[in-house]
Amino acid sequence: MKAVVTVTGKDVVGIIAKVSNACAEYHANIVDISQSVLSEYFAMIMVVEIDQIAIDFTAFVDAMEALGKENGLVIHTIHEDVFNAMHHI
């Protein structure tokens, strides 16, 4: 199973490093990443595998959100089922 991690906020040095470090810490394997910066505004969408994660998925959601807050970013972590249900028949 996969989850989508979206990260948005003001661009600063090391955002990808911090987010991917956290993913590594919780054993969430990054399988896709797309990122852009528009007028100092940072936006990233990551797809991570969550089959092997070290903690409950809901705890992972909280941990990523907290990481965002510490760094002035908004991080949403959402199970892939939502997007598949809504956009695929």
Add this chain to the structure above:
Amino acid sequence: MLNTNDILETIHMIEDENLDIRTITMGISLLDCASDDADRFADKIYDKITRKAEKLVETGEEIEKTYGIPIVNKRVSVTPIAIAGGALTADGFVKAAKALDRAAETVGINFIGGFSALVHKGFTVGDRGLLAAIPQALAETGKVCSSVNVASTKAGINMDAVAMMGDIIKETAFLTKDADSIGCAKFVVFTNVPEDNPFMAGAFHGVGEPDTVINVGVSGPGVVSSAIKRAGDCDFSTLADIIKKTAFKITRMGQLVAYEASKRLDMPFGIVDLSLAPTPAIGDSVAHILERMGLERCGAHGTTAALALLNDAVKKGGVMASSHVGGLSGAFIPVSEDQGMIDAVTCGSLSLEKLEAMTAVCSVGLDMIAIPGDTPADVICGIIADEISIGVVNTKTTAVRVIPAYGKKPGDMVSFGGLLGYAPVMKINEMSPAAFIARGGRIPAPIHSLKN
């Protein structure tokens, strides 16, 4: 494969357009709790509800977190208490209502529905006891919702029941006068009531339902409104298609949540209710959808047509998105819970008569409408009889939830707080239908051919 645009669209719906799951409602049968001893009945229903719904709120919150979508309400509906508690007296029914209230408090839900009676053809002893207990039960509990089905297309209209509703509503308004007669906001009079509706105040768990069941009500007026705005100047076929596609996406979310909740709680999935349910929040209004279609203000001539298009397209889009659709499915038009409706009433564009016409083409009926506190009971009965007739003749559910706000005059404001919102007191026609209502008996079921 996940597509970036799809991901952004979903997040935009949730973050900026108020997409949410309005309610996960667990239906619980109380038929096995029957007893002629009121205390024993109260204990048994409290025990069963708190046992079955123990993990409802916790599970709802887990799903909310996993899928990143708010689930605004977690609720319980139960077997109509007039049936499960058929052997009780009025005092016993008040005890039962208090037990429901305590159970709701214990499991952490905000409303529990099912203090109800089905009297479309006549009254049992239990029905009479429950009806007598409604005002006190609503005044002395906070979370209990009550409903009465007074008619059906197959049975006609029980006018004796309609005649009782005016007094019940007036007394409830009086007993809760210190809180803008809020008791009436928890009481709804139906025809053709669905047995699997997850929305309050009309939810109850029908006798044909399993022991427990999970029903989910979706929402999303804001998402539909934004989609119409993005489409700009298009013709009606395109407009209907846009609403269908949006309703499909919203309902898929509801289906996912319903499926997941039923799996985690190990209970059968019942239905998804495809309703566009507004809230007083900015951008979450059904009236604003109608205005975005091109009406200067909700209530203008053309409003009924716009609402008919909306209601039909929502159903067409939603039906394919869910394996089982039920409940009230359609667009809700509660006045106090919809900022656009409140504004339309305040500026004089939307009248009670126009609202009545609108209910002929959308879900439910005259909903959350504040009327003057000195409205005579027989005028309220007349309002109910009219609205119920629309449902009976058109083979649809209609309902009335009016609040004769004690001590208030037309133009005054009443405030209920939270999702129940606030409303201007509406002017009504004060001519008396007393002699008509007093005839008593039943209005026969309508004919189903010669449709004109």
